[in-house]
Amino acid sequence: MSIADEQKQEVIHHWSPLDGLQKLGHTFLNFFSGAGRLFLFAMQSIYHCFSPPFFGRLLIRQLLDIGYYSLPVVGMTTLFTGMVLALQSYTGFSRFSAEGAVATVVVLSVTRELAPVLAGLMVAGRIGASIAAEIGTMRVTEQIDALTTLSTNPFKYLVAPRILAGTLMLPALVLIGDVIGVFGGYLVGVYKLGFGPENYLHKTWEYLTATDVTSGLWKAAAFGFIVTLMGCYNGYHSQRGAQGVGAATTNAVVSASILILVVNYFLTQFFFAGK
Amino acid sequence: MSAAKAAAVTAKSAVPKLELKGVYKSFGANKVLRGVDISVQKGKSLVVIGGSGTGKSVMIKCVLGILYPDAGSITVDGQDTTHAKGAHRDELMRKFGMLFQGGALFDSLPVWENVAFGLIQGRKMDRKQAREIAIEKLNAVGLPARVGNLYPAELSGGMQKRVGLARAIASNPEIIFFDEPTTGLDPIMADVINDLIIETSKGLGATTLSITHDMASARKIADDIAMIYKGQIIWHGNAKDIDHSGNLYVEQFIKGSATGPIKMEL
Numbered sequence: 026m027s028i029a030d031e032q033k034q035e036v037i038h039h040w041s042p043l044d045g046l047q048k049l050g051h052t053f054l055n056f057f058s059g060a061g062r063l064f065l066f067a068m069q070s071i072y073h074c075f076s077p078p079f080f081g082r083l084l085i086r087q088l089l090d091i092g093y094y095s096l097p098v099v100g101m102t103t104l105f106t107g108m109v110l111a112l113q114s115y116t117g118f119s120r121f122s123a124e125g126a127v128a129t130v131v132v133l134s135v136t137r138e139l140a141p142v143l144a145g146l147m148v149a150g151r152i153g154a155s156i157a158a159e160i161g162t163m164r165v166t167e168q169i170d171a172l173t174t175l176s177t178n179p180f181k182y183l184v185a186p187r188i189l190a191g192t193l194m195l196p197a198l199v200l201i202g203d204v205i206g207v208f209g210g211y212l213v214g215v216y217k218l219g220f221g222p223e224n225y226l227h228k229t230w231e232y233l234t235a236t237d238v239t240s241g242l243w244k245a246a247a248f249g250f251i252v253t254l255m256g257c258y259n260g261y262h263s264q265r266g267a268q269g270v271g272a273a274t275t276n277a278v279v280s281a282s283i284l285i286l287v288v289n290y291f292l293t294q295f296f297f298a299g300k
Numbered sequence: 301m302s303a304a305k306a307a308a309v310t311a312k313s314a315v316p317k318l319e320l321k322g323v324y325k326s327f328g329a330n331k332v333l334r335g336v337d338i339s340v341q342k343g344k345s346l347v348v349i350g351g352s353g354t355g356k357s358v359m360i361k362c363v364l365g366i367l368y369p370d371a372g373s374i375t376v377d378g379q380d381t382t383h384a385k386g387a388h389r390d391e392l393m394r395k396f397g398m399l400f401q402g403g404a405l406f407d408s409l410p411v412w413e414n415v416a417f418g419l420i421q422g423r424k425m426d427r428k429q430a431r432e433i434a435i436e437k438l439n440a441v442g443l444p445a446r447v448g449n450l451y452p453a454e455l456s457g458g459m460q461k462r463v464g465l466a467r468a469i470a471s472n473p474e475i476i477f478f479d480e481p482t483t484g485l486d487p488i489m490a491d492v493i494n495d496l497i498i499e500t501s502k503g504l505g506a507t508t509l510s511i512t513h514d515m516a517s518a519r520k521i522a523d524d525i526a527m528i529y530k531g532q533i534i535w536h537g538n539a540k541d542i543d544h545s546g547n548l549y550v551e552q553f554i555k556g557s558a559t560g561p562i563k564m565e566l
Contacts, residue, residue, distance in 0.1 A: 162407075167404040168407075170361070170364075170400070171406070173364065173365065173366055173393070174364055174366075174393060175393075175421060175467075176390050176418060177421045177422060
């Protein structure tokens, strides 16, 4: 019998059906302990957002970083989304002579879904990654431990300003994104598809309700919270070394993006199911 | 002085400034600290030596409240601080200063703000006054005032250590911790840092607890030396007795010999 055959036999000999069960159990335990840790982290973060001392200077810096500097990304995303939506709905709806609904479809799609979800995803890429990388680097270089030794709670100094800024600024970005997205649809509708400007605007306003806009803003606040929470959580628990920080950054973006899509479904059901 | 008063003073001075009794700490199945017993008297300098992975950093993190021990007690001035949290921990942290191995300076802040951080955030001191103290502390570690406006990334390793030292002493702490203070420095700069550690801590009358595997540094800054091995203190004595400790582990470590009771896990 060759050495390879002996090794193979040894592997087969050691395998037991319980091994699979054990791995399955481990996976479940890891999932639930991870979910529990995230929940506790979120609760602790919320508590520190509303308990003094507050770091106003840091909050302003984060408001600028997350809000103002994300404007170009969110603006471009919603502009082209509105433009594409107008084109697509025109070509699709013309098959059953419903071209007149283009303006309504654009405004409802942008305000209810596309602006909050796409802005959330874009900010997850831009801000979630940067938060995770920054806090992760601080973790591996012992800067977070240094904060503790200097009588400063890392949750108050690092986490709370970012989560507050994310939750407050994403609705503002989405509101601006709504206007830009509708404007994109207007440009295509009026200058390419031949709608009259007044008619397009009239159709835009005709079926739009306050709930369409506010539901999008509530969603945006939830997504802002998710993006910054996942950035902070993954960075805070980053493992040692550059690889650890890289993994934290990837996890922050991926987990925030998936959570945004899942939470979006439940919020949509909450706001619009049965209406 | 009456006999009773004298006895009270003697009893008070006999209380160690910092004491660890039977401290255990595990991470999963990995038992890092297995009953650490150690104490430092007020104004003294204790250096804990030991190889990598023997539990030195975990021990300091337990004292600082960055980690909490699984069992045992940690007392400062005779008061139990093992699980101190909230206001009690804040009050305790004001007594501490810490020099981290890599400096752990905040990249986003200029040097002066790094040094003044504990004063501004921890003690709510006015920024202008804190800046003046920061410059004074930078001067104390041999750095000119203009360094205060630079960012940590613009400094050499030795300068970063000095800034870290200035930050550690900025709030005139009663106990200063040094984590591998000379690691990564050339021998001359290491000696400069050792001198600064002695000068600044003696100047403040502070008690110091250092961890290192640099024997030159340990010999220079220590009043007492202890050796940690596999999470336990296996020898503790006066620094001048280190060369005739009679402990095979200590002898192997200070000689840096590959043969002896300490086996490297490869």
